Amino acid sequence: MLEGCSTNAVVAKIHAIRGKMFKAENYRELMTRRSVSEAAEYLSRSARFRDVFGEADPNTVHRGFLEELLYRENFNTYIRLCRFQQLEGQPFYDFPVRRKEIQTILTVINDINSPMDSLSLNALPGYIIAHSRVKLMEVSTAKTYEELLKALKGTRYFKILSKIPPREDGSADYTECELRLRTNYYSDMLRRVREDLPGDSKHELEEMILRDIDGRNIINAYRMKAFFGFSAAEIKRRSLNFSCIGKKRMEKIYECESAEDMLEMIGGTVYGRGITGSGSIETAVYSEKYRYLCSKLAGATSAPVALYAFVELCETDVSNIVHIIEGIRYGANPAVIESQLIML
Amino acid sequence: MAIEKMALVNIVGMKNELNEALVKCCESGCFHIEPAFRTSNGSVVHMLSEKNPYSSTLKEFSNLASALGIVLKETVSDKYDDYAPEDFAELAAQINAEIDDLSVFRQETSKSISEMENTVAQVNHLKGMNSDFDRIFSCRHTAVRIGRLPVDNLQKLDYYEEIFFFVPFEMGKDFCWGMYFCPKSDSELVDDIFSSMYFERIHIPSSVRGNPDEALVRLGDMIKEKKQSLEECEKSIKNLSDKYEEQIQQVFTKLKELNDIFDLRRNAGEIKGKFYLKGFIPEKDADRFEKLFAGLKTVSVVRMPPDADASCTPPTMLKNSWLARPFGMLVEMYGLPKYGGFNPTAFVALTYTLLFGIMFGDLGQGLLLFLGGLFVGKKVSRQAGGMVSRVGLSSMIFGTLYGSVFGYEELLDPVFESVGIDFLPLKVFKQSNFILITAVAIGVVLIFMSMLINIYIGFKEKNYEKAVFGNNGIAGLIFYGSVCAGVVGTVMLDMEIMSPPFVIFMIVIPALCVFCRVPLAAAVKFREWRLSEDGEKMTVGNFIVENFFEMFEYVLSYVSNTMSFLRVGGFVLSHAGMMLVVMTLMDMCSAAAQPFVLVLGNLFVMAIEGMIVAIQIIRLEFYEIFSRFYEGDGKAFEPVSVSFSSQTD
Numbered sequence: 001m002l003e004g005c006s007t008n009a010v011v012a013k014i015h016a017i018r019g020k021m022f023k024a025e026n027y028r029e030l031m032t033r034r035s036v037s038e039a040a041e042y043l044s045r046s047a048r049f050r051d052v053f054g055e056a057d058p059n060t061v062h063r064g065f066l067e068e069l070l071y072r073e074n075f076n077t078y079i080r081l082c083r084f085q086q087l088e089g090q091p092f093y094d095f096p097v098r099r100k101e102i103q104t105i106l107t108v109i110n111d112i113n114s115p116m117d118s119l120s121l122n123a124l125p126g127y128i129i130a131h132s133r134v135k136l137m138e139v140s141t142a143k144t145y146e147e148l149l150k151a152l153k154g155t156r157y158f159k160i161l162s163k164i165p166p167r168e169d170g171s172a173d174y175t176e177c178e179l180r181l182r183t184n185y186y187s188d189m190l191r192r193v194r195e196d197l198p199g200d201s202k203h204e205l206e207e208m209i210l211r212d213i214d215g216r217n218i219i220n221a222y223r224m225k226a227f228f229g230f231s232a233a234e235i236k237r238r239s240l241n242f243s244c245i246g247k248k249r250m251e252k253i254y255e256c257e258s259a260e261d262m263l264e265m266i267g268g269t270v271y272g273r274g275i276t277g278s279g280s281i282e283t284a285v286y287s288e289k290y291r292y293l294c295s296k297l298a299g300a301t302s303a304p305v306a307l308y309a310f311v312e313l314c315e316t317d318v319s320n321i322v323h324i325i326e327g328i329r330y331g332a333n334p335a336v337i338e339s340q341l342i343m344l
Numbered sequence: 345m346a347i348e349k350m351a352l353v354n355i356v357g358m359k360n361e362l363n364e365a366l367v368k369c370c371e372s373g374c375f376h377i378e379p380a381f382r383t384s385n386g387s388v389v390h391m392l393s394e395k396n397p398y399s400s401t402l403k404e405f406s407n408l409a410s411a412l413g414i415v416l417k418e419t420v421s422d423k424y425d426d427y428a429p430e431d432f433a434e435l436a437a438q439i440n441a442e443i444d445d446l447s448v449f450r451q452e453t454s455k456s457i458s459e460m461e462n463t464v465a466q467v468n469h470l471k472g473m474n475s476d477f478d479r480i481f482s483c484r485h486t487a488v489r490i491g492r493l494p495v496d497n498l499q500k501l502d503y504y505e506e507i508f509f510f511v512p513f514e515m516g517k518d519f520c521w522g523m524y525f526c527p528k529s530d531s532e533l534v535d536d537i538f539s540s541m542y543f544e545r546i547h548i549p550s551s552v553r554g555n556p557d558e559a560l561v562r563l564g565d566m567i568k569e570k571k572q573s574l575e576e577c578e579k580s581i582k583n584l585s586d587k588y589e590e591q592i593q594q595v596f597t598k599l600k601e602l603n604d605i606f607d608l609r610r611n612a613g614e615i616k617g618k619f620y621l622k623g624f625i626p627e628k629d630a631d632r633f634e635k636l637f638a639g640l641k642t643v644s645v646v647r648m649p650p651d652a653d654a655s656c657t658p659p660t661m662l663k664n665s666w667l668a669r670p671f672g673m674l675v676e677m678y679g680l681p682k683y684g685g686f687n688p689t690a691f692v693a694l695t696y697t698l699l700f701g702i703m704f705g706d707l708g709q710g711l712l713l714f715l716g717g718l719f720v721g722k723k724v725s726r727q728a729g730g731m732v733s734r735v736g737l738s739s740m741i742f743g744t745l746y747g748s749v750f751g752y753e754e755l756l757d758p759v760f761e762s763v764g765i766d767f768l769p770l771k772v773f774k775q776s777n778f779i780l781i782t783a784v785a786i787g788v789v790l791i792f793m794s795m796l797i798n799i800y801i802g803f804k805e806k807n808y809e810k811a812v813f814g815n816n817g818i819a820g821l822i823f824y825g826s827v828c829a830g831v832v833g834t835v836m837l838d839m840e841i842m843s844p845p846f847v848i849f850m851i852v853i854p855a856l857c858v859f860c861r862v863p864l865a866a867a868v869k870f871r872e873w874r875l876s877e878d879g880e881k882m883t884v885g886n887f888i889v890e891n892f893f894e895m896f897e898y899v900l901s902y903v904s905n906t907m908s909f910l911r912v913g914g915f916v917l918s919h920a921g922m923m924l925v926v927m928t929l930m931d932m933c934s935a936a937a938q939p940f941v942l943v944l945g946n947l948f949v950m951a952i953e954g955m956i957v958a959i960q961i962i963r964l965e966f967y968e969i970f971s972r973f974y975e976g977d978g979k980a981f982e983p984v985s986v987s988f989s990s991q992t993d
Contacts, residue, residue: 054518065494065542072496121503122540126496137503 010085011306017077018297018310020048021317024343030324031334036063039325048317049073063329067322072127074314075100079131081307092192092304096311100128102181104136105157106174108148113171144170160184175238183240186213190242193304201302208296208308210244211271215285217243217250218271222281226259245269286342290316294344316342347687348626348661348981350650353633355621357643362619365643366608368636369621370986375633377623377984378656380613389613389620397429398603404436405596411447412585414592418988421598432599439588446581453574459549460567466490466546467563469514469521470556478553480523487531489538490546492519497541508534519544597988604986624650624658624981650683658683660978668693670730678966679976686801688974693734695790695969696961701738702786703915703957706923708750709950710739735958746770746916750946751923772920780913787909788828790969791902795821798973809865812857815898816972819857824902826850858898859891905968912964915957922949 022030026046033039040058043049043066052073056065078096082088108120121140129136134155142148145166152158160180166172186209193205217239224230224238232255243250249269256262263281266272270292274284293309300306320341327337353375355365369375380389409416424432470490480488493510498520501510508526515521524543526534552559613620625633634645650658660680662672664687671693681687704710713736721729743749747756747769760768772779795816802811812818826846833841857864866874875882882890926945930938970976 055516056518060544062542062544064540068542119504121500122537124500126494126498126500126541129496129499137500141503 008301010081010087010303011301013081013084014297014300014306014310018313020046021313022046022048022321027320027324027341027343028334028338030321031327031337033328036066036325036329037061039328040066043070043321063325066325067318068125068127070318070321071125074311074318075125075127075131077314078307078311081310085303087303087307092189092196093307095189095308097128097131098185100125101132101134101136101157102185104128104134104139105148105152105161105181106178108139108142109145109172109174109177112143112145112148113174145172146170148172156184157181179238179240182216186240186242197302197304201305204296204300204302204305205308207244208293208305208312210242211289211292212312213240213242214244214250215271215289216240218253218266218269219282219285221254222259222262222266225256225262232256245271280340283340283342286316287344290342291344346663347681347683347685348628348663350624350658350661350683350981351627351630352648352650352652352656352658353623353625353630354646354648355637355643356618356646357640359614359617359619361640361643362609362612362621363605364640365619365621365637366605366612366984368640369608369623369984370605372625372629372633372636372983373985374625374629374983375623376625376659376981377608377611377621379611380620380622389615392609392612392614392619394606394609396603396606398432398599398606401429401432401436402596402599402603404433404440405592405599408436408439408443408588409592409596411443412581412588412592414585414589416596417593419590419593419597421594421601424595424598427598432595435591435595439592443581443584446577446584450574450577450581453570453577457567457570457574460563460570463546463549463552464560464563464567467548467552467556467559470523471513474555476553476555477548477559481548485528486525487528487534488523488525489535489543490523490548491544492516492521492546493538493541493543494518495520500541504537506530506534506537508537600988601986608984622653622656623984624656626661626981657979659981660685661981662687662689664689667734670727670734671696673727673731674962674965675976676980677962678970678974680978680980681974681976682978685978686797686804686974688797688970691793691797691969692965696731696965697734697738699786699912699961699964700735700957701740701742702783703912703961704735704739704919704954705742705746705916706748706750706919707740707743707756708748709946709954710736710741710743712736712950713739713954744769746772746920748772748920748923750942751926751949753920753923772916776913776917779916780910783909783911783913783916784906786912787906787968790909791905791972792821792825794969794972795824801973807865808868809861812868813861813864815858815861815901817861819854819861820898822850823854823858826854827902828906855895859895862891908964908968911960915953915960919949919953919957922953 030039030042033042037059040053040061044053044058049070052069053061056069061069075096079088082090082093087093104120104124107123111120119141121137124136124140134157135151138151139148142151149158149162152161161172161177164173164176164180189209190206193202193209197205221235221239224235230238232251235254236251239250239254241247253262253265253269256265263272263275266281266285267275271285271288272281274287275281290313293312297306297309297313300309320343323340324337326332327334355369357365369377379391406416408414427435469492495515495518498510498512506526507530508524510522510524512520512522524534524538548559552563554562611621630647634647637643637645660683662675662680664672668690672689674692674696675681675687675689701710714733715736717729717731717733717736719729720732744756745768747753747760749755753769753771756769760766770779798814798816799811799818799821802808802814802817805811810817814820830842830846830851833839863873863875866872875884875887923945926941926949929945930941933941
């Protein structure tokens with residue numbers, strides 16, 4: 001089914017939009033702005049985000065709303081691309097929606113577990129609601145785990161979460177929920193790719209997804225070792241059970257005695273090329289992922305490969321911008337902000 | 345046709361005369377300054393790190409001029425020659441004191457008008473409200489907020505349990521305008537909820553009363569009132585502007601000059617209380633330059649050869665004849681030759697003019713170009729005008745050979761007949777093969793000439809790889825010439841030229857020389873056999889693979905560069921073709937419209953084709969010709985000067 005969709009038109013369109021994405025010099029120019037409104041004004045003049053603001057005034061726009069506008073633009077770009085090729089709602093191509101759904105559910109679980117009286121509905125991005133098959137607003141108003149399960153009834157997530165029993169106080173095991181939701185998401189993605197895509201696209205996409213998983217596992221493993229001193233078995237239990245570089249190799253990373261050893265071993269993998277003594281592991285691993293996706297997108301000729309890499313790069317692009325805006329807001333040193341950006 | 349000879353000059357003197365020395369440098373108009381604190385011999389020359397005392401006052405005067413609506417222009421400013429930085433600052437403070445109050449009033453009133461106009465825009469969105477602002481805001485137990493909510497978030501409102509209701513008035517593409525009501529006791533919580541949904545609250549001024557329609561009328565009156573007082577304020581400012589304009593113009597001119605000269609001090613060095621400047625001057629101006637400093641007591645100028653200081657590269661100033669000078673802009677566009685290198689301007693002038701004439705040959709259009717060039721040269725740009733007039737002349741000459749006048753291809757036939765020249769004019773469409781072959785032949789000649797220039801430059805630089813063994817050296821020249829001769833002799837002249845000795849000695853051996861150019865050049869230069877010039881280890885296998893692909897590229901470039909000149913012939917045909925279209929269109933029109941079609945058609949062809957031809961020749965010059973011998977890695981000669989500008993940074 002997907003073979004027919006791997007046409008060049010959407011790939012060409014993606015390459016055209018990719019040309020407008022922010023580059024290192026754009027980030028640097030943005031970093032020189034002294035206030036959020038100046039940053040918004042700069043963004044409103046950029047080719048990539050020129051149309052994002054609409055009726056919103058860059059001079060007075062709220063920082064949170066500005067960030068939402070940027071993420072919304074990413075989402076709308078993805079929707080436009082899908083509509084262009086009539087891919088909307090097709091399996092596999094709904095992966096950004098599924099990610100947002102999982103993110104929303106995890107936010108709700110977090111809020112349920114939190115002693116603070118916060119409501120997830122406030123943080124729910126309005127633009128996602130119409131595109132999701134899950135009743136996100138009902139989900140976001142859940143105050144206990146039971147209410148959450150009730151709101152999720154009839155969706156794929158109910159089956160996954162209903163297997164996790166709630167705690168006595170009505171809260172839920174966040175780590176377990178996250179692990180199961182993500183495991184389901186990735187296994188479903190991999191299954192679709194293996195079943196529906198032809199030769200080269202299948203291998204490329206499979207590698208991209210598995211590398212994404214490895215990156216996530218590596219960062220989590222390092223955090224668990226460095227900050228909580230977890231054992232190899234505990235780390236393995238909390239990690240996603242897929243790997244691109246091989247499960248045995250990942251296990252060897254988990255088995256490291258100390259965080260330093262782990263860092264050294266990660267440095268020997270494809271994900272740790274950029275690890276230095278001073279920078280954070282997150283920046284190094286994500287920067288490597290960014291470079292990899294850039295090269296994949298540059299050579300992509302099939303729609304699913306190009307779209308997947310493009311969506312990931314757009315997310316990184318906006319998260320970099322959001323990071324810069326945060327930095328500007330708190331008057332951080334531009335050199336420090338730059339060192340934390342994910343770029344080539 | 346060469347490069348102007350330069351002299352390196354060092355200027356040394358006591359620091360109190362540095363400003364005067366810099367003024368003299370600017371006045372000379374021929375001093376290319378170099379950073380003096382950078383030296384090759386490691387001597388201790390410190391950078392002068394001083395704060396420019398004029399920059400802040402200059403900005404102040406610029407602000408004053410802008411506040412008073414004065415357009416800054418250069419004027420005589422001798423009156424302020426003796427002013428110190430503090431005197432200028434005092435003057436600025438005096439004028440500022442007078443306009444400060446008015447300026448603040450103007451700013452505040454403008455701001456207030458802008459706010460009220462903004463409120464009008466917002467109240468306009470609330471027209472659907474139909475309620476009295478006074479009544480709404482006087483509620484004792486209910487909090488009311490007016491503003492706009494992102495449309496995306498409207499759907500979330502129903503899911504909140506808190507007591508509030510939102511009344512929409514107007515729905516835009518991104519925002520919904522409206523107001524929400526909630527109990528005053530819950531207002532903090534509800535405000536937080538709305539704030540999390542990015543509700544943008546509008547603060548209606550307390551002066552706004554009644555329903556929106558009444559409020560709009562009242563706001564209109566208030567804006568009118570404010571605008572009147574703003575007008576009066578502007579009048580007072582105008583009076584002040586008339587009073588101070590002359591003074592501000594003079595002071596700004598002087599300050600700008602002093603500021604820019606002071607900025608030049610950043611290039612000066614300092615040694616034991618003395619300043620040190622260095623730079624280049626054209627050798628021909630050296631005596632005049634030295635004389636300028638005669639009046640300065642402590643300043644001495646030392647002239648040296650241009651290569652005396654290894655820390656600075658001499659700049660390049662092209663020395664061209666009157667005929668070739670306008671084409672210098674093309675050479676500058678590509679990059680200037682390095683000092684002491686080869687100046688290709690004359691070659692470019694000759695080839696550009698020739699190729700343009702061939703490709704755009706029309707006596708009438710050439711004449712218009714020539715006249716246009718003269719006009720542009722006088723009124724707009726001397727260089728551009730000079731180029732256009734020269735190519736116009738060439739176009740006229742070739743137009744005469746083609747017998748083409750404004751597209752009339754037979755107009756000159758009687759003239760040639762009466763003179764008795766029967767092979768002219770050239771009939772483009774009848775002799776298209778001849779034209780295309782001639783175009784390629786011109787290309788071969790030009791490539792040959794480029795190679796000869798490269799050989800000359802190579803020997804001059806003692807670069808034997810470039811001169812003898814390279815693809816554009818003697819070996820390349822013999823290879824290319826032999827292949828061309830072989831092809832022409834065999835295909836066109838039916839001659840048995842490709843005999844085994846010819847192929848071996850004139851094609852294979854030169855090709856092998858090009859293939860082994862690096863080891864051969866190293867053998868000549870270092871008297872030893874090595875596969876790479878820089879002594880890096882290279883296996884024979886790597887050498888063969890690398891050079892095989894390079895040879896392949898060279899051969900490909902010989903062929904493609906030669907065939908590239910086909911475009912010259914192509915444009916001859918295209919020009920005639922376009923004019924034929926104009927003539928056909930003219931024939932289709934009524935007699936009254938024919939002159940218009942003729943004029944418009946000629947103008948259209950001149951504009952479009954003239955531009956394309958000009959660009960295509962630049963392409964031929966840069967890619968096919970320059971790439972064989974020229975490296976534009978020189979530094980432009982830029983004499984220091986102080987020029988007036990109303991910009992302060």
